[in-house]
Amino acid sequence: MDQLPPGNAPRLPYNSLQHGTVVAFGITYFFCTVVLALRYFQAIKLVKRVEVDLVILTLSYGAALVYFVTMLNLMANGWGRHMVELNMTDLIEFSKGLLPNTLTYLIIPAVTKLAMLCVLFKINPSIYYRAGVVAVGISIFAYTLTLTSITGGPCNPMKENTLKCLENVALAQAALNIVSDLAVVVLPLPTVFSLQFSMKQKISVSCILAIGSSVVICSIARLPYVIQLGETTADSTYTEAILGVWSIVEVNLGIFCGCSMRLKPLIVRYLPQLGLFSSRNTSGHNNIKSHGSWGTSKELRTDPRKAQHTYQLHSVQKGSSDPLSSFESPLGASTLRGAGTSTGPIQVHRGGDGLRSDGDSTDTILT
Known part of the structure; x- marks a missing residue:
């Protein structure tokens, strides 16, 4: 045609x-x-x-x-x-x-x-x-x-x-x-x-x-x-x-x-049953560098000589069952105090509700 x-x-x-x-x-x-x-x-x-x-x-x-x-x-x-x-x-x-x-x-x-x-x-x-x-x-x-x-x-x-x-x-x-x-x-x-x-x-x-x-x-x-x-x-x-x-x-x-x-x-x-965002670690103290006690202190400070910063934990209570307790601030449970110039290794601490890191904003936002 x-x-x-x-x-x-x-x-x-x-x-x-x-x-x-x-x-x-x-x-x-x-x-x-x-x-x-x-x-x-x-x-x-x-x-x-x-x-x-x-x-x-x-x-x-x-x-x-x-x-x-x-x-x-x-x-x-x-x-x-x-x-x-x-x-x-x-x-x-x-x-x-x-x-x-x-x-x-x-x-x-x-x-x-x-x-x-x-x-x-x-x-x-x-x-x-x-x-x-x-x-x-x-x-x-x-x-x-x-x-x-x-x-x-x-x-x-x-x-x-x-x-x-x-x-x-x-x-x-x-x-x-x-x-x-x-x-x-x-x-x-x-x-x-x-x-x-x-x-x-x-x-x-x-x-x-x-x-x-x-x-x-x-x-x-x-x-x-x-x-x-x-x-x-x-x-x-x-x-x-x-x-x-x-x-x-x-x-x-x-x-x-x-x-x-x-x-x-x-x-x-x-959907808590998925457990995809659980921050708890059942392996104990392996590979975790701790500072201070493992108690429920609301303030955790790092060594200023290593260019680390001070963090304030909000609404973290021992034994808390509220899955949203870590969303009180835009960056999660830990709010950064400082200029944000730290380039040192990320330290991990334990608060009242499990393991937390100095990079907890990453954990809160993405996982």
Whole structure:
């Protein structure tokens, strides 16, 4: 059968690629909705506060819906179809809808990663660690601002001969996105693995990091299609749609990961039988460096000559059965007193409710 020339192609219903895009968004956004709702339940019912990362993730959640709406608009004008099926009117409308779609995608992953960095900033008081977190955050903000400015300016798809420019922006964003994803995953590793965790705690942290790694995998999976888009423009409307499916999964998975990494209070309260976040150690004194007595003193001080700091334990009572007693402060049961410049080894103490470390904020936030 002869192909119909552009301009005479009839309007067709959604094809399999377009249907797959809708399904991919529906499934991943559903899980985002569930975990975000759980975070708000936890914030209102249990911890009695709304953390800044939750506010930022809510913005990402709303932006993800806007991103999908821009995709639906593009579908109505040829997104996900082969070029031969489209007429000139379709291509013009497609170009109009491409700008908001591209800008939205550029912004959402960056905002989601900034929310994660807000959490990671709290887990280690070391000035070097926090400087690294801030440096990563500034880098993400800088390259996102630069790419959005270029896309909305010289590479605006409504201008003539800007397709190659847009492809270069997509390639640069893909590479920078992979690097920043890896940075967010790797940043907490030295702190997390320096703590005295039980096997169940290590498993729970590994699950969180695995979810974060899956976002990196999605970013990497997009890369070949970005490269393919730059090598051939003969069927860009179809290639961009394949790229868009991975983008949807990446965006929603990032939001899911950002929300789930702070669900410890909810799980401890309603699913204590899992024991994933138990900080008790039944092996006695093995590998534990203790300071002072093993009693219920509310103040534990470390040797100032070793650049350690003073910690105050709040709401820790011997024999307490309240699983949320360790969530009285944003950083957990131990609130840091000092400038947070310690780079020495993490010391572990015993309070009234079990083993606690000077890095207890890490234990409280992530496990």
